[in-house]
Amino acid sequence: MTEAVGPRPPKNDTGGRLAAIDGLRLFAAIMVALYHFTAYPSGVRAAWGVTPEQAFPGLHRLGQYGWLGVELFFMISGFVICMSCWGRTPGAFFRSRIVRLFPAYWAAIVITTIVVTLWPVVRERKPWNDILINFSMLQEGLGAPHVDAVYWTLWNEGLFYLLFAFLVARGLTLKRTIIFGYGWLIASAFAESSGIPFVRTFLQPGYAPFFVAGIALYLIYRFKSDIVLWGMFGLAFVMAQYRTSEMLRHYNQKHGLEMAQPAGALLVCGFFLVLALVALGYTSRIRWRWLTTAGALTYPFYLLHENIGWTVIYGIRDSAPRLVLLVLVIGIMLAAAFLLHRLVEKPVSRILRDRLAEASAAINRPGRFDAPKPPAPASTPAQRTPGEASSDGPDTLVLQAYRSGQ
Template sequence: MTPAPARRLAALDGLRLVAALFVSLYHFTGYRPGVLDAWGESREAAFPELHLLGQYGWLGVELFFMISGFVICMSSWGRTPGAFFRSRVTRLFPAYWAAILITTVVVTIWPVVRGHLRYSDILLNFSMMQQGLGARSVDAVYWTLWSEGLFYLLFSFAIWRGLTLKRAIVFGYGWLIAATLAEQSGVPLLKTFLQPNYAPFFVAGIALYLIYRFGSDVLLWGLLGLSYVLAVYWTDSSVRHFNGRFDVDMRPVVGAALVTGFFVVLTVIALGYTSRIQWGWLTTAGALTYPFYLLHENVGWTVIYGLRDFAPPLVILAAVIAIMLVAAYLLHRLIEKPLARVLKVKLEQASAGLGRQDRFARPSSAPVSSKIPAPAAPVSSKIQTPAAASKIPEPREAPEDTLVLPRVRD
């Protein structure tokens, strides 16, 4: 199959923003504890109708994971593991570090919705590894970055081998099967690493990118179909879990319908039906998604708490979302982009330096000899006739020791 020409998918950028707004709708209108703390009243009282949709907004994370599978597979093609690592660091950490500082300052100055964290937890957050150690996050939404990181770690093995259509397909099927086995294994480490409940969404994104790049194929549609079946199963399980945990009444069929909609929309994009959509503002929207997502929960709740008595809830909701979008834009332009450029240069310099040290630090395989070879023809001590003496060869000088430099390998 012939690969499709590479182009930026503006519709995918727009879909990212939709996912982020859906998650914020959940936190601001549908998440029972958060709504009560921020608005000072129940979600049913604050948003009698809107909370019925907002309570499903957590599924925006699953949509994020599908988009991530698509984008990571697309951006990793032809890259080395080192280049992949550098791209992920420069993409994730600049905005993340800034969001930690901003959220910490806001919550410290105005701890009305969320309390202080221990300094050790805040410092640990900068490593993005707090979830693995069971420590608290500065903002609860950071848990998704841990899941993203585990996906990157798994996918890096495919990148290390060199991405091809065959290897990407094997990776997708292999991950789904291994994740299903991990769920029944009773081994917590396997379940953490293989993420049975999120693997179908990441793999669906991978399958859809392969369809976009290489065209339709029965193995790819089979991979997408298997991902869909597992995604619906885990969505049903999550809906029932949240109903019990937060005393809400979500309907599993609605969750399944929303996930089905995600698959349909991304399939339409993968098949090229949205290729004519090239609106520039969608690219900007896609760039704002990540900083908006990082900032919106604790900072957004704090802003809601401060403004909630000045206007009706729907007006305050629209105002807070607008404020968080402006904050995301400022973070992106003033901090994320400049810091990402500096970090990229530093990482590339460090990588080049390590490469040079690795090449020149190898020991020589040809040690220098300290012995001086003897003359090839020793001088005779006997008195010889002039005729005979004329036949005696002149002794050759001993050659100097030669330093043999090893060949430098790439």
């Protein structure tokens, strides 16, 4: 297998971004929001005051599958992270992830905390020590609650970044990435039965197939199609279907939902098919700039929508038909995401990027962390080589002259 770059789709007008990917991001975020606003039992009852069946007799049957938008997010992440890391150093990779994730996340923690503190009608404010640890994004690993439940996915994203960083440190090549993808899938198959919590956590058997599917599709996008790459994609697909069937049963039992296995399987098939079309270049004609803007709003929208959205619904739930209010609340959350993106995320990301670049340059400066050289021992007259200039002071020279005359 060679690493010659295969035919690439024509360049678009979206600054090098794939507009179709941005559109899929927005679609995934709306899916998750519909799940929380129309089908998630405890959230719907608290926000709308009735059960999902009463609030949305027909729509809740579609909305209950919305949690699968997270799996689509993970597929997109595998594709985009592999694309953005090609040719980067590990340091550049981590800096880009910090700049991308933390500014909007920090702002969302503050905004959500303010909202649920002022209006604790659906969710109550977490204790201050729990709020503080959320700023580290490590609360899942420490067993602390999330300020907003949707933050759990950031832990899984972070684990993927950490695992992928080992590959970036070696240097991304086609061969190494293929070994990584197959290796992760196979290792994740054994992780569940390993009985070792750290292994299960780190290898993410429930989500590895979705991340690896995105990686495989990026390799197909960047390089010519190859049976080895499609084999990775196919293995990820069958494993993803198995994991999806398990999760459907879990959610049905936990939340009393009535999701059908064929419907979930068909939806996941749709994810794989659409992203495969992107990888093969069939969506290259989609160049709408508004999709790029929508893609930029997806992350802040996702961070803000759940607790704040439920709070807004609670406040206006009797003012209009529920379908109208549902569309209105999604619009409000998109507007809030736009303001967060423009007023906080963009300027803070720019500052953070510059400061991290300066810190990296200072750390990597030659000799920055070298041990100081010991001072050269002072030379004595006996050690001085012929012709060496004397560094003795006037008093020493007088004493030497006196002694030589004795």
